[in-house]
Amino acid sequence: MIDTIKPLAKKTDSKILMVVLDGVGGLPLDLNGDTELATARTPNLDALALESQLGQLELVGAGITPGSGPGHLSLFGYDPLRFVVGRGALSAVGIGVKLSAGDVAVRGNFATLGEGRVVQDRRAGRPSDEKNAEIVAKLRAAIPEIDGVQVEIYTESEHRFVVVFRNPGTPLGANLSDVDPQATGVTPLVAHGHDAVSEKTAELVNAFVTRAEAALADEAQVNGVLFRGYSDVPHFPSFEDVYQLQAACIASYPMYKGLASLVGMDVLDVEGEEDALDGKVAALRANWDKYDFFYFHVKKTDSTGEDGNFDAKVKKVELFDALLPQLLELGPDVVCITGDHSTPSKLATHSWHPVPVLIRSAYGRKDAATRFTEEEAARGTLGLRRGTDLMPLLMANALKLQKYGA
Amino acid sequence: MIDTIKPLAKKTDSKILMVVLDGVGGLPLDLNGDTELATARTPNLDALALESQLGQLELVGAGITPGSGPGHLSLFGYDPLRFVVGRGALSAVGIGVKLSAGDVAVRGNFATLGEGRVVQDRRAGRPSDEKNAEIVAKLRAAIPEIDGVQVEIYTESEHRFVVVFRNPGTPLGANLSDVDPQATGVTPLVAHGHDAVSEKTAELVNAFVTRAEAALADEAQVNGVLFRGYSDVPHFPSFEDVYQLQAACIASYPMYKGLASLVGMDVLDVEGEEDALDGKVAALRANWDKYDFFYFHVKKTDSTGEDGNFDAKVKKVELFDALLPQLLELGPDVVCITGDHSTPSKLATHSWHPVPVLIRSAYGRKDAATRFTEEEAARGTLGLRRGTDLMPLLMANALKLQKYGA
Numbered sequence A, B: 001m002i003d004t005i006k007p008l009a010k011k012t013d014s015k016i017l018m019v020v021l022d023g024v025g026g027l028p029l030d031l032n033g034d035t036e037l038a039t040a041r042t043p044n045l046d047a048l049a050l051e052s053q054l055g056q057l058e059l060v061g062a063g064i065t066p067g068s069g070p071g072h073l074s075l076f077g078y079d080p081l082r083f084v085v086g087r088g089a090l091s092a093v094g095i096g097v098k099l100s101a102g103d104v105a106v107r108g109n110f111a112t113l114g115e116g117r118v119v120q121d122r123r124a125g126r127p128s129d130e131k132n133a134e135i136v137a138k139l140r141a142a143i144p145e146i147d148g149v150q151v152e153i154y155t156e157s158e159h160r161f162v163v164v165f166r167n168p169g170t171p172l173g174a175n176l177s178d179v180d181p182q183a184t185g186v187t188p189l190v191a192h193g194h195d196a197v198s199e200k201t202a203e204l205v206n207a208f209v210t211r212a213e214a215a216l217a218d219e220a221q222v223n224g225v226l227f228r229g230y231s232d233v234p235h236f237p238s239f240e241d242v243y244q245l246q247a248a249c250i251a252s253y254p255m256y257k258g259l260a261s262l263v264g265m266d267v268l269d270v271e272g273e274e275d276a277l278d279g280k281v282a283a284l285r286a287n288w289d290k291y292d293f294f295y296f297h298v299k300k301t302d303s304t305g306e307d308g309n310f311d312a313k314v315k316k317v318e319l320f321d322a323l324l325p326q327l328l329e330l331g332p333d334v335v336c337i338t339g340d341h342s343t344p345s346k347l348a349t350h351s352w353h354p355v356p357v358l359i360r361s362a363y364g365r366k367d368a369a370t371r372f373t374e375e376e377a378a379r380g381t382l383g384l385r386r387g388t389d390l391m392p393l394l395m396a397n398a399l400k401l402q403k404y405g406a
Helices: A002-008 A043-050 A068-075 A087-094 A129-142 A196-215 A239-243 A254-262 A277-286 A300-306 A310-328 A374-378 A387-397 B002-008 B043-050 B068-075 B087-094 B129-142 B196-215 B239-243 B254-262 B277-286 B300-306 B310-328 B374-378 B387-397
Strands: A016-021 A053-058 A104-113 A119-121 A149-157 A160-166 A224-232 A247-250 A293-298 A334-338 A355-360 A383-386 B016-021 B053-058 B104-113 B119-121 B149-157 B160-166 B224-232 B247-250 B293-298 B334-338 B355-360 B383-386
Touching (some): A002 A239, A002 A387, A016 A310, A043 A334, A043 A355, A053 A387, A068 A254, A068 A387, A087 A149, A087 A160, A129 A160, A129 A196, A160 A196, A196 A224, A239 A247, A247 A277, A277 A293, A277 A310, A293 A310, A334 A387, A355 A374, A355 A387, A383 A387, B002 B239, B002 B387, B016 B310, B016 B387, B043 B334, B043 B355, B053 B374, B068 B254, B068 B387, B087 B104, B087 B149, B087 B224, B087 B254, B129 B149, B129 B160, B129 B196, B149 B196, B196 B224, B247 B254, B247 B277, B277 B293, B277 B310, B383 B387
Parallel strands (some): A016 A293, A016 A334, A053 A383, B016 B334, B247 B293
Antiparallel strands (some): A053 A355, A104 A119, A104 A224, A149 A160, A334 A355, B104 B119, B104 B160, B104 B224, B149 B160, B334 B355
């Protein structure tokens, strides 16, 4: 898709607003009942639906439940089966670390080592997040770099931490063996690279292990590190490169900011706690003139679905509905409302069900939809599509795509 | 699809029932009239449709009329454009022969040879099936093996027979030239292999021709053999391997049993003649606890369509409808009803029209369908999809797929 779109994209003054209601697709609690969206009272969304075309998106493929990473990449036009972001990189992105092509992100566990470096506890007694941060601070001081390669160390939670190796100019490989023996009573393994660029990474990893153990020698319990799950970072052609868009991310959770930065969006500051909807609106308003694409993320529609709390999810939809007029009054040329995956309260987790999508522009055809619900979306004139179809449709509706062929 | 699904599949206790009404899609006799499905009185299917989501499947692609092989492979999740089963293998499978990767199946014609081995009749006067079987028995006695390679010979019908060469441990190739000159007045050709593994097969084929002519020297008319259409068998990753499913086939015609065995299903014994619907239900009931996936095949919806008998096809649909409650009372977690291709009575043959599909699980969204008809299916919320989308959807509805990415 990206390869087809890129030569057609052109710069114009029109503005696109993509609102992602995280996990917005739902299910009825009883067969043939109403979903969360259909239950919510949404006068503003209803009015918007009357002027819009609706449809359904499958983010990864039929029956496949998308993680937030693949779901968002699909919405941004990057085929999630081609642009695979590994566990290590997602952990890093998930705590807000900015990654570039050529970096390697590694998931680590703190461990307890006994006599002769034998692994006694692969999770170091599950330290508190505070203890984790204390250990990370020690390691940062002890290992700022190895052989000229930048080393960044981050707390994830409990025994989990993330290391990012950056060697600007010379990409590192991520095809190497684990340090974690996945057993106790044995010593940590020595990492081996499976190709030339990964041999360098293996050297870095082994040196890290040695230096970390030296730095933690005075610790009773958290005195070793184990690694598994190495990820390099696929090269993402940027939003500007592919779409000629100056794109801004308005989100408050690290994972989403990290994903947006992977594709080259500017991540705007948002004031406020948690979902910070008012702060997000303020950020949108303050930056309206500076960008032509806005990714506006709403998290709580997913969190409440994950909690299995149908009524709370309904309320979060209604909360967004109340906010919607403030977004629309900025006058975006193209408005899109959709989700990165479904999170039905009934399942209390992400699901495979297609997400509803709504597009309003001056160039829509007639659509019978009177509400933004899964049922109306399934009858919508946009049809059932892959998630990667969305960006070309938004670009087209913004009159930002040239004709293909003469 | 298979490559994406395989790492996500997980084993659970839920059970999937896939009913294939062979050739179930139809056409109205007059434009805007009712199809066979719409004409049939189907109270049980109607009730099921009320609780289900409907859609349409295109088994191979737009406008493409699927044979039964590609149609079924698509329903089972194997892209029929990638997993190509050649004519020889389909002939073998069609008469119920179990094939494995590395085997070669060959279509043969009995011929009449005159003086100097000149072909006089490429079909040996179209012998009866009984005569064919008598000749096959002679050949089986004369050629049980060649050079340690197993040789199996089967009657197809009239002048047609099938030979399967099996060389366990050393796969045979199927890239060789024909023995059949496709003309009379000339001698049979000598087969030549086009690659190393097929040279071995060519030797086997040529030896078979010589020994067959010797064994049939006392026959007046059926005294020669001609070969064309060699097929090796693609490796099918099994249902267990791909989906973690213990799958059972409940069918009574050899072709369908053969296709199911190609993908590693257990083929259950079914008592009774022809379509043997009661025997099939009995087999389903008897084996309900032993499997988590059941492929349940109904043949006569196709046969009556092939006969161009609209009313008879309607009756066969009604016959299945009467049976449906016995299937549902077993309590499958996911029920699917669909077809392997359309066979409209109006065309009296397979057609390219999408087949209707119905899925019922606890995790369906609202769908306006009140009947299982082509017309309602075309408005269904599952949309129009490739046949290979079906298995992921059934797996998802059975909660047998893990999330893709974090």
